[in-house]
Amino acid sequence: MRQVVRGWxxxxxxxxxxxxxxxxxxxxxxxxxxxxxxFYRSEMRKLFHYIDQKLAQWARRKYKTLRRRKQRSVRWLGKMKELAPRLFVHWRIARREVG
Structure with missing residues (x-):
């Protein structure tokens, strides 16, 4: 599955x-x-985390203010999760499991 995500x-x-x-x-x-x-919820959570890492990497490349600031890009992605929690499927699933 990670290879598919890498392929994106x-x-x-x-x-x-x-x-x-x-x-x-x-x-x-x-x-x-x-x-x-x-059956593999824990592995799926790891995959969701990996996808979020790739999205943070995308944000660092897209926005100059996030370039070279890994933690800031992770916080930015967290804000996006709060603003649009239904944007990505794995964000919806994670909210449902926590809440």
Missing amino acids: RVHRRTPATLEEIAQLCNPTIQGWWNYYGA
């Missing part, structure tokens, strides 16, 4: 918006969750 090359899609990236990724993530989520 999210960090190289700097002209794209976060919504466009979500449209690209969501069908695959939803399919993985439907198939593996029932």
Whole structure:
């Protein structure tokens, strides 16, 4: 699954918006969750964390103020999760499990 995420090359899609990236990724993530989520939740959480790392990497490349500031890009992504919690499938799943 990580190879598929790597194949998306999210960090190289700097002209794209976060919504466009979500449209690209969501069908695959939803399919993985439907198939593996029932039995491999801990592994899916690791995959979700990996996807978030790739999204933070994308943000560092897209926005100059985040470049070379890893923690700031992670905080920025956290704010995006709060502002649009339904944007990515794995954000919705994580909120449902916590709340």
